[in-house]
Amino acid sequence: MVDDRLRTPGAVRDAERFTAHNYHPLPVVIASAEGAWLTDVDGRRYLDCLAGYSALNFGHRHPGLIAAAHAQLDRLTLTSRAFIHDQFADFCRELAELCGKDLVLPMNTGAEAVETGIKVARKWGYQVKGVPAGQANIVVAEGNFHGRTTTIVSFSTDEDARADFGPYTPGFTVVPYGDLDALAAAIDDNTVAVLLEPIQGEQGVVVPPEGYLPGVRRVCTERNVLLVADEIQSGLGRTGATFACEHEGVVPDMYLLGKALGGGIVPVSAVAANADVLGVLKPGQHGSTFGGNPLACAVATEVVRLLATGEFQRRSAELGERLHAGLQSLVGKGLVAVRGRGLWAGLDIDPTLMTGRQACERLMERGVLAKDTHGSTLRLAPPLVITAEEIDHAVAQLAAVLAG
Structure with missing residues (x-):
């Protein structure tokens, strides 16, 4: 009863x-x-x-994150990126230092970070690698979960996430997760990036075979392809290191971050990469009204400082x-x-x-x-x-x- x-x-x-x-x-x-x-x-x-x-x-x-949020709420919550606010530079600098990268592009949700990574990789492919216009492709893995936008579900192998949401976005090649030979075979002259989760969370916390991630890093370097690590779930301390890639000594060209970056208080995501990658973006080519807002930056800066202690x-x-x-x-x-x-x-x-x-x-x-x-x-x-x-x-x- x-x-x-x-x-x-x-x-x-x-x-x-x-x-x-x-x-x-x-x-x-x-x-x-x-x-x-x-x-x-x-x-x-x-x-x-x-x-x-x-x-x-x-x-x-x-308590530290709540205090940072309360203090910022009393001062300033949003300006848009039309202006610079006093929390922005500290967040971007400290996150870039944590990642060992030159630049940070703040967004809001994990899916936005993935979409940003896809756009940056394609633009890098056209402007830096010299891929013919409209021909860029990205290699991804079976069992992936990178979000639920129409572009992202286009390369999902989960029918619950994908079915009935077509037509699907082209430009992706799906290979078995953990199979280095299949990944290497899928890369061609028009491949601009390999996008992977270093541990597949939604698939059931699947850890790839030992040596797989270093092998992917080696192939990407040899073939002039960006290695994009989706560390949205696996990153920021979850696996016992700042990033899951660290367990095998791998440094990707681009980190996609989110979830814990907002401390469970506000949605915060970011892309971190060096200037030769993120520098391809110019004003007006990508953005977000709320991305990098003062409240988000105040909380996320405190998150980065917590992580910096180890x-x-x-x-x-x-x-x-x-x-x-x-x-x-x-x-x-x-x-x-x-x-x-x-x-x-x-x-x-x-x-x-x-x-x-x-x-x-x-x-x-x-x-x-x-x-x-x-x-x-x-x-x-x-x-x-x-x-x-x-x-x-x-x-x-x-x-x-x-x-x-």
Whole structure:
């Protein structure tokens, strides 16, 4: 029997009634949060093991980030790029230094960063590499998730993301992820870029074979092709390094960043590259009204400063070992496989036991929130402020769910 005093059922019904059904959320209605914990409208607490798909790497309401936002709200929130504001240069300089690049182009969402990267790579191809007009192509990987704009879904292999949204944008060649020979064979004289996630998040936190990313870097250098790393989910501390590419000593020509860059407060994304790449853009050729706005820059600058200390990268690396050890102990006890790096894991559940959705619903009942993908796969990406005890708690709840 449903308790009539609970607010959750009515709030869920209203959400279903008045919104387009482009998501299938768990039936939980969050009202407040702090650190790694969420509280719903009925006062029940949940351990957040998704962190807004890595947008909340620093936890909910990190005091330094909240303070930066409050201070900026009292001063200035938007000017557009028609003018320069006093937060802009610091953000661009400090993010460029973090990335080891010359220039930064601020945008808002991850998909905008990807679209920007595509445009810059094509323009670089025409103006610098000398590709004939209209002939530029970009090599991408199967199982990719770079966003949901019409251009991006044109090279998606996920039919849920792609079906019925054509006609599709040409200029992309899809190859198997992790297959260096296939990637090298796909590059021709008109190829301007290889666009990859160093770890495929939506696909189930898929880590490529060792040596793959260095091989891609070598091929791109040899063939005069830009290596564009989509670090929107994998970057900014999630994997135990500032960027996932660092685990194999790879430096891309272009970083695409987002999610955690906004600290879970405002949407912030950016493209970082050297002047010989980003310098191809001239006034009027690309832009965004809200991109690089004062509020976004104030928060994102504080994010960059948190990362510059190295504390969160170390936490992810150390606590990630604990998380993965706990999860590996469940292989053969309901889990078929575990993948990932740092505080990021993809778990394949024995499909004869339950679906990923069912596992998430049962975890929710036990006070842990996670997200499924592709049938029987779960993704765990807790905030980097999570404690060792909280990790053990999450693993224990998963073990209980798997045990039935």
